[in-house]
Amino acid sequence: MILVAAAIIWLVRSRQKNTVDLSLSAVLTHTFHKSGEQICRIPQLDVNAPVIVKLLNTPKPLTCNQTEKNWAFVENGRFYIADEAVRIHGSIKCNHFRFWRVSDDELASDVISDVQNGSLIEKSDYFRAECNSKDKNKWSNLFATIVPDLSAIEKAKAAKKSTAATNLDVLILVFDSLSSLMFQRKLKKAYKFLVQDLEAVVLEGYNIVGDGTPQAMIPILTAQTELELPLTRKRYKNASYLNDVYPMIWRNFSKHGYVTMYAEDSAALGTFTYRLKGFNKQPTNHYMRTFFMQAEKEIKNRMCVGSEPQHVVHYFDL
Structure with missing residues (x-):
């Protein structure tokens, strides 16, 4: 492996000089130090090499549900109903469908009814909030947080x-x-x-x-x-x-x-x-497979969690 790697590195350098010597002696010269000690030369590759850069493209920014922002959020281990959602829809009542790991292939769950605004989240890191508003609208979303063990x-x-x-x-x-x-x-x-x-x-x-x-x-x-x-x-x-x-x-x-x-x-x-x-x-102590076992059943576009990008929710909120 080292011999092959050294040969590739040497060939790159040789091409820069517009010469390519494929002889074994040339390869060995670039693989071993004069003292006979085996060495590894790390190639210094150009990050902005034109041959690579021309093949790159920049995807459009990820946009999640822009129609309406999430009705609820979790902060410091507590569940809150967003003020904006209340202004738009009137009073909101939510139930929590909590789920947790039984095995790598099985989940268990329960339901907590009429969860109050500001309630402490307990028992499981993961739940789905199911909410109904005074104006007869419905909203639900999955949540992942950290419940202290x-x-x-x-x-x-x-x-x-x-x-x-x-x-x-x-x-x-x-x-x-x-x-x-x-x-x-x-x-x-x-x-x-x-x-x-x-x-x-x-x-x-x-x-x-x-x-x-x-x-x-x-x-x-x-x-x-x-x-x-x-x-x-x-x-x-x-x-x-x-x-x-x-x-x-x-x-x-x-x-x-x-x-x-x-x-x-x-x-x-x-x-x-x-x-x-x-x-x-x-x-x-905390294991996200549990969340995604449920999410893969419910969410079609798993790049988003409701109106928020998944990477923002999980990399920054956790």
Whole structure:
């Protein structure tokens, strides 16, 4: 692999000089240092290379339901009816259809009737609000929030912490099928903020270690490849559940006093449930698969949650 990579890098450089030497000796010269030490040269690629830029396009901005804004919202763990909705429709009464995880394939639910404005959200992170107004109109929408897990909080408080602990929150945010260069092209403000404001370390030599989302994600979360770990592919009878055999990094955080969450924006194509066996116990304190199992039944355009873009609701509100 290193030999092939070095050959490709060298060919690119050779073309810049309008010469291409395909001899093995030339390839080896660019793969090994004179001392015989094997080295890896990371290619310095042009972010704005004309051959790539000409193929790019910018999609139109996402617009959700512009007819009417959401009637209700969640703030600081409480459910509120929007003043604007009351001005337009008169008094509004809402019921909550709460749902929670039984397994990776099953949900349970209940209904709370006549939820008062400002009510504390309890029991589940996820619910659908069903509202009726004085002028006989109806509105409903799904909500995802964070209901404090008191047992997890007490466990976190009791956890033994290192004297060197920084107490920083940790967020691992993954964009699937997005290269480093494309991130720089399409998320320019985010990249600038990371590099200049936060002085982030960019791992320029990082590359995928397999073809597919699980093959990329598993090493990030476990420090091992799928082939190095016990079998978890669901089509095999002797396959194990992931939480029984995978050393997921969130276990390390739980051990050191963190409350954890795993979230991805699809249940049907879940990284650990589409081809793999999934989890027989909820893997983290908060788990967004539950929300999307219900959302995929109800919402046709899952890029929007009511009148708001999904990415705004989930990346910023949570």
